[in-house]
Amino acid sequence: MRKWATAAVLASLPVVLAQQQARQDPPDFASGYTPPSPTAPGPRAELFSTIDVAVLVLVMALGAYFLLHKRSRREVQVLSIFSLLYFGFYRLGCVCSVGSIQNVALALAPNGYALPFAVSAFFLLPLLFALFVGRVFCGTACPLGALQDVVALRPMRVNPALNRGLGVLPYVWLAVGVFFAYEGAAFFICEYDPFVGFFRLSMRPTLFWISIAFLVLSVFVGRPYCRFLCPYGALLRLANPLAKWKVTVTPSECLNCHLCADACPFDSIQPPTSLPETPSRVSARRRMAWALLSVPMLAAAFALGAYWAAPALSRQHLTVAMADTVYSESKKPSELSPHLLRAWRNTGRPDGELYGEAVAMQSRFRRDAPFFGGFVGLALGLSFVSSARIRKRRHYVPDDGCVSCGRCYSSCPVEQARLNPALMARLDGLKKELRVFP
Numbered sequence: 001m002r003k004w005a006t007a008a009v010l011a012s013l014p015v016v017l018a019q020q021q022a023r024q025d026p027p028d029f030a031s032g033y034t035p036p037s038p039t040a041p042g043p044r045a046e047l048f049s050t051i052d053v054a055v056l057v058l059v060m061a062l063g064a065y066f067l068l069h070k071r072s073r074r075e076v077q078v079l080s081i082f083s084l085l086y087f088g089f090y091r092l093g094c095v096c097s098v099g100s101i102q103n104v105a106l107a108l109a110p111n112g113y114a115l116p117f118a119v120s121a122f123f124l125l126p127l128l129f130a131l132f133v134g135r136v137f138c139g140t141a142c143p144l145g146a147l148q149d150v151v152a153l154r155p156m157r158v159n160p161a162l163n164r165g166l167g168v169l170p171y172v173w174l175a176v177g178v179f180f181a182y183e184g185a186a187f188f189i190c191e192y193d194p195f196v197g198f199f200r201l202s203m204r205p206t207l208f209w210i211s212i213a214f215l216v217l218s219v220f221v222g223r224p225y226c227r228f229l230c231p232y233g234a235l236l237r238l239a240n241p242l243a244k245w246k247v248t249v250t251p252s253e254c255l256n257c258h259l260c261a262d263a264c265p266f267d268s269i270q271p272p273t274s275l276p277e278t279p280s281r282v283s284a285r286r287r288m289a290w291a292l293l294s295v296p297m298l299a300a301a302f303a304l305g306a307y308w309a310a311p312a313l314s315r316q317h318l319t320v321a322m323a324d325t326v327y328s329e330s331k332k333p334s335e336l337s338p339h340l341l342r343a344w345r346n347t348g349r350p351d352g353e354l355y356g357e358a359v360a361m362q363s364r365f366r367r368d369a370p371f372f373g374g375f376v377g378l379a380l381g382l383s384f385v386s387s388a389r390i391r392k393r394r395h396y397v398p399d400d401g402c403v404s405c406g407r408c409y410s411s412c413p414v415e416q417a418r419l420n421p422a423l424m425a426r427l428d429g430l431k432k433e434l435r436v437f438p
Helices: 002-012 015-019 043-070 073-090 097-108 117-133 136-141 143-150 160-166 169-182 196-200 205-220 224-228 231-242 259-263 278-314 318-331 338-347 351-388 407-411 413-419 421-434
Strands: none
Touching: 043 073, 043 117, 043 136, 073 136, 073 143, 073 196, 073 407, 097 117, 097 169, 097 231, 117 136, 117 231, 136 231, 143 205, 143 224, 160 224, 160 351, 169 224, 169 231, 169 351, 196 205, 205 224, 259 407, 278 351, 318 338, 318 351, 407 413
């Protein structure tokens, strides 16, 4: 408890620093979001961006060293708190690797948007690190994860079936964020970020209650946003299996004592397994066959559903929403949006031109929506395949959801013996008693 109280006190210090950041106003999503313009930043902004990228690289490099070489949870905690203070409260949560997904999607669209250097760096660097040393970004450099860790006072285990089911949501949210950003309609990932309002000391009333709910949930569920919603975490989870070096529970042979699984608040340490008996194998193969069959069926069904819903989805785009408002001026006065109508009238352009642009945008949504729906269906189908897959594990191992926090280190007897050679003799005796698999 004392370490968490200390962390909470430290997290309260940057409030004064945040008040000095008035030069960067919080985004106004209430009146329609306009994607960032491709204008070049000034020298001061470029300097801050370069510093941010350098700090990000330094934090992740130190995190990899502390996690994989020193195996020190304490140093990882220090880096995490520093990231919360710097990237969170001082830099107001921007630039953010999570939100950078939308900028990348917008840059890939044929609209002339130029991706800033800092945004591309914050998007690519954690992924590159994940390909070599695992998800060190999540455990050391992400201010969103650090804030959830600070308030994680009584984390409880989540039902395994519920944990697997909710694990699909990050891929759905990723598809939503990429699709609407690519279409130039909205930056939903940033708009509904539940923690950036705390960093900026400003948020809309609706988001305020969402943020409070996530913060309270974080007290009892370890990193709920990271595990069940973060779209960037979904990308890192895909990259993590390719990592050559990543967090392991023990520095050497595992005792299979289950202490590490009890210590992990994210349910990310999987126990040893054995291959099922012959009758169970037949049943498992049948489940796998149905799961594989569900992948193309779900992808096709969701693609068709998204195509059908494209007109409704297109209303999230400012052009289509404005065209609906102008049309409603004479047909449905009760559905007017005064600020959109006023904005269009101020342009002085004819209504027919707006209608033409809206029709073109709706056609674009119909063209692209099946890819959005297909990805959602594919993610859902692959989650079924993952659940049906039989894995052979001889020891306790972190899965791809591990956020590289290092909590399991202090719970492992083998790790304690490494740090305290006097325990080695006792450990040799325990190995004979606790070893489950020869």
